Amino acid sequence: MRKPLVAGNWKMNGNSASNTLLLDGILAQKNTFTSVDVAIFPSAVYLHQVQIALERSGLSWGTQNLSQFRQGAYTGEISAAMLKDFGCKYVLIGHSERRGLYAELNLDHFVLDHIVADKYEMALTEGVSPIICIGETPEEHATGQTEEVVARLLDILIKQNGVKALAQTVLAYEPVWAIGTGKSATPEWAQEVHSFMRERVAKHDRATAESLQILYGGSVKGDNAAPLFSMPDIDGGLVGGASLDADEFVKICQAACS
Numbered sequence: 001m002r003k004p005l006v007a008g009n010w011k012m013n014g015n016s017a018s019n020t021l022l023l024d025g026i027l028a029q030k031n032t033f034t035s036v037d038v039a040i041f042p043s044a045v046y047l048h049q050v051q052i053a054l055e056r057s058g059l060s061w062g063t064q065n066l067s068q069f070r071q072g073a074y075t076g077e078i079s080a081a082m083l084k085d086f087g088c089k090y091v092l093i094g095h096s097e098r099r100g101l102y103a104e105l106n107l108d109h110f111v112l113d114h115i116v117a118d119k120y121e122m123a124l125t126e127g128v129s130p131i132i133c134i135g136e137t138p139e140e141h142a143t144g145q146t147e148e149v150v151a152r153l154l155d156i157l158i159k160q161n162g163v164k165a166l167a168q169t170v171l172a173y174e175p176v177w178a179i180g181t182g183k184s185a186t187p188e189w190a191q192e193v194h195s196f197m198r199e200r201v202a203k204h205d206r207a208t209a210e211s212l213q214i215l216y217g218g219s220v221k222g223d224n225a226a227p228l229f230s231m232p233d234i235d236g237g238l239v240g241g242a243s244l245d246a247d248e249f250v251k252i253c254q255a256a257c258s
């Protein structure tokens, strides 16, 4: 049985005062969601604030990105060792909004996927669990390339680090067309893609595939979370906008418990 995980990606939102309110609001209700893992991903400048608030709460935290390099002259970057130093259990890798920034450098898919794989390897070496975001753009969706996009990155991850490394990994299917649009994928569509991902891993190792948490992300809200999470291959959610409202986020965490 896979334990569900709900991850709140705050993106570039919040300040010290609003973060305190949000965290207090979630923690005040934490007894209402006990059979789900919950993790918060603030902007990195608030990592310490979140660490202090969540220490000994049972909730986890992490950052929205990390460097593929170990240390040194990489201005503005954050290393995996720094995440470890601040008690991060998880790190988001390959979010489509980050890919968008890289794409401005005109890097192609192949290079982008390899940067993700390098970051993945770096997180693993520090024992921080990577949450790898995978999803097709609206154009790729419209032209039926979803499986190809998902398979390409999975194959690179497996080739670079072996299938067993996925045992410490979480996958997040985040179709780009569903992010921040209010237009979530249907539970049936998401289930089909999640099942495809699990099968792709199972071709290498069925036990790893069966234990792998695969989250869905893209306009998850309090009122659409339960049908999504009831699907057999959807093991929780990666939540953006709705994670900025304590009650809404708690509702999603509760939906993952039932």
Ligand code: 13P
Pocket (backbone or CB within 6 Å): 009, 095, 174, 178, 179, 180, 181, 182, 217, 218, 219, 220, 238, 239, 240, 241, 242
């Ligand atoms: P929304 O929930 O705002 O659509 O964002 C999803 C997301 O990008 C989480 O990483």
